[in-house]
Structure formats: structure tokens, C-alpha cells
Amino acid sequence: MTEFTLTEDFPKSEIEFDQRFLNESACFDYLFKMKWPTGFSCTQCGHQAYWVSSKNIFICTRCEHQHSLTAGTIMDSSKKPIMYWFKAMWWFTSRKSGVNTINLKDLLGFGSYNTVWYWLQKLRRCTIRKDREKLSGNVEVDEFFIGGQKPGKRGRGSNGKTAVAAAVEKKSQKIGRIRLKVIPDCSANTLLPFISANIEPGSDVSTDGWKGYEPLDENTYRHHKVFQNKADDKDSVLPGVHLVASLVKRVILGTHQGRFDPGYLQNYLDEYVFRFNRRTSNFIGKKFMRIVQQAISSTKITWRQIKVNTTLTPSQESSLGLSA
Numbered sequence: 001m002t003e004f005t006l007t008e009d010f011p012k013s014e015i016e017f018d019q020r021f022l023n024e025s026a027c028f029d030y031l032f033k034m035k036w037p038t039g040f041s042c043t044q045c046g047h048q049a050y051w052v053s054s055k056n057i058f059i060c061t062r063c064e065h066q067h068s069l070t071a072g073t074i075m076d077s078s079k080k081p082i083m084y085w086f087k088a089m090w091w092f093t094s095r096k097s098g099v100n101t102i103n104l105k106d107l108l109g110f111g112s113y114n115t116v117w118y119w120l121q122k123l124r125r126c127t128i129r130k131d132r133e134k135l136s137g138n139v140e141v142d143e144f145f146i147g148g149q150k151p152g153k154r155g156r157g158s159n160g161k162t163a164v165a166a167a168v169e170k171k172s173q174k175i176g177r178i179r180l181k182v183i184p185d186c187s188a189n190t191l192l193p194f195i196s197a198n199i200e201p202g203s204d205v206s207t208d209g210w211k212g213y214e215p216l217d218e219n220t221y222r223h224h225k226v227f228q229n230k231a232d233d234k235d236s237v238l239p240g241v242h243l244v245a246s247l248v249k250r251v252i253l254g255t256h257q258g259r260f261d262p263g264y265l266q267n268y269l270d271e272y273v274f275r276f277n278r279r280t281s282n283f284i285g286k287k288f289m290r291i292v293q294q295a296i297s298s299t300k301i302t303w304r305q306i307k308v309n310t311t312l313t314p315s316q317e318s319s320l321g322l323s324a
């Protein structure tokens with residue numbers, strides 16, 4: 001059997017990035033390689049010859065079907081040159097803690113805060129691969145709360161707090177990959193689907209004694225219930241998931257000075273997971289490559305879909321150039 005791997009092609013440094021993506025066609029070449037790693041193939045007729053229009057549309061020489069590399073993706077109908085998207089993706093991925101809206105606005109030289117905010121929300125949505133592998137082996141699961149003044153309760157009504165389910169792989173004393181999800185409550189109806197969506201069957205799942213984990217299917221997982229010895233020593237049990245919870249809270253609350261809109265929390269958690277799961281990567285450009293791959297297969301997101309709690313009118317949206 002012949003085994004082959006696609007060469008992973010990404011810039012190794014910022015200098016290399018700047019030298020490589022100097023113009024539109026260099027960026028489109030890269031998108032082309034991401035979309036057709038083994039060469040062009042017409043989506044309509046399978047033909048392998050094409051020509052490129054001046055607008056970087058790839059046209060099949062047989063059936064003349066037009067292939068746009070950005071249509072239908074997060075970059076669709078953007079009036080900015082593609083180099084700006086590339087640079088935004090570079091800064092988004094190459095900086096250790098990411099980049100906030102104000103910094104990115106300055107870096108790109110954009111006039112509109114809203115445009116940059118929108119771009120960042122779109123990029124955050126590209127951090128999660130739909131077919132990503134589930135966690136496996138020893139996995140700790142717990143929930144924690146973000147926001148609000150008082151400690152959260154696992155029952156209903158948690159005083160303006162947002163509950164987050166967390167799953168953390170433990171490899172001896174080290175932490176492996178993680179998953180985070182905003183959840184409406186801490187009931188079994190919420191927690192069990194979170195576990196089955198994120199953890200491979202056959203894994204060892206450690207939880208505390210919360211009743212929400214009680215009905216976990218013993219035929220699918222080996223369920224370990226751990227109990228803390230002293231009431232004040234919660235880190236003695238499930239140390240991995242508690243460490244992750246405190247790191248996440250520090251980053252989210254630090255970035256937003258304690259105030260954030262729960263409607264966007266999942267996007268920030270997705271970005272956090274993306275960085276965390278790649279924290280040991282040796283190459284600065286590898287995360288950039290992943291985001292480009294995701295962007296090319298992403299679906300178009302409208303301002304309204306992102307701005308779930310929007311108070312903007314359609315005419316305000318169109319004046320911002322954000323309606324779709």
C-alpha cells in the first residue's frame with residue numbers, strides 16, 4: 001500500500017509571511033493549494049484544466065464553470081483586498097493570546113471598529129473543525145461559571161452567570177486537549193450529550209458526584225466518580241479541569257474587564273480551545289495554515305447571524321457594509 005502525506009506548507013516566520021504574501025495572486029495561489037491540494041478539479045465536470053480570470057476566478061476550460069475561492073466563505077463579499085484577510089489571519093494566529101479588535105484595527109489601518117470586530121468574530125468561528133477527533137483516554141469533566149457577582153449554582157437561576165461545560169484529557173500528570181461549551185444548565189440532559197459529542201466511547205471519564213453525571217452510560221464509558229475530602233479543597237479532585245477553568249476565566253475576564261456578552265462567549269471559548277490545543281506546536285505558521293484551511297471551507301456568516309443580540313436596524317447594517 002502506498003502511503004503519502006500532503007506536505008504541510010506554511011510560513012515559518014513573520015518575515016517569511018511578509019515575503020510570501022505580497023500580492024493578491026500569491027494569496028489566491030495559497031487558497032488554491034488549500035482547496036485543491038492535488039490539483040484543480042472542476043466541481044461540475046471533474047475536468048482538470050482551468051484558466052484564471054483577472055478577478056481570480058478559476059474557470060474550467062471544458063464546461064466553463066466559474067470557481068471562486070472566497071464566494072460562500074467568511075471572506076465573501078468583502079471589499080477589502082485578500083491580503084488584509086491574510087494579515088488578519090496571521091495576527092490572529094501568531095500572537096500568543098490572539099489580537100483584540102482595537103489592536104487589529106490599528107494593525108490593519110481600518111477606519112471601522114465594527115468591520116474589524118466582525119472579522120474577528122468570523123475568524124473565531126473558523127477555529128473549530130467539524131470533523132475534529134474526540135477526546136480519548138482519561139478525561140475529566142466538570143462545569144464552571146463565568147461572569148456575575150456570586151458563585152454559580154448548579155440548579156436553575158445562576159444570577160447572570162454563564163455555565164460552561166469542560167472536558168480535559170489527562171496524560172499522566174499533563175493536560176492534553178480540551179473542549180469547552182456554553183451550556184444552558186447543568187442537568188443530565190445537557191451534560192450527557194456534551195460528553196458523547198466530545199469524548200470517544202471506551203474512555204475513562206472522571207466527574208464529581210453531581211447528579212447530572214449519574215445516568216452516564218456505563219456500557220459506553222468507564223465512569224469514575226471522585227469526591228473531595230475537604231470542603232475547601234476542590235482542586236484535590238479533577239485538578240486538570242479545575243486548572244483549565246481558572247485559566248479560561250482569567251483570559252475571558254481579563255480581556256473584557258469582567259464584562260462580556262454571553263451571546264459571544266462560545267466564540268471566545270472556541271478561540272481559546274484552538275490556541276490551547278496547539279500550545280505545544282513548534283511552528284508559528286501552523287495555526288495560520290489551519291485557519292486558512294478552515295476559512296476556505298467555511299460558510300458565509302452574516303452580520304445578523306453573528307450579532308445575535310443586535311440592536312442595529314437593517315439600514316444601519318447596510319451603512320456599515322455588513323448586511324448580506
Ligand SMILES: [Zn+2]
Pocket residue numbers: 042043044045046047060061062063064065
Ligand atoms: Zn468543468
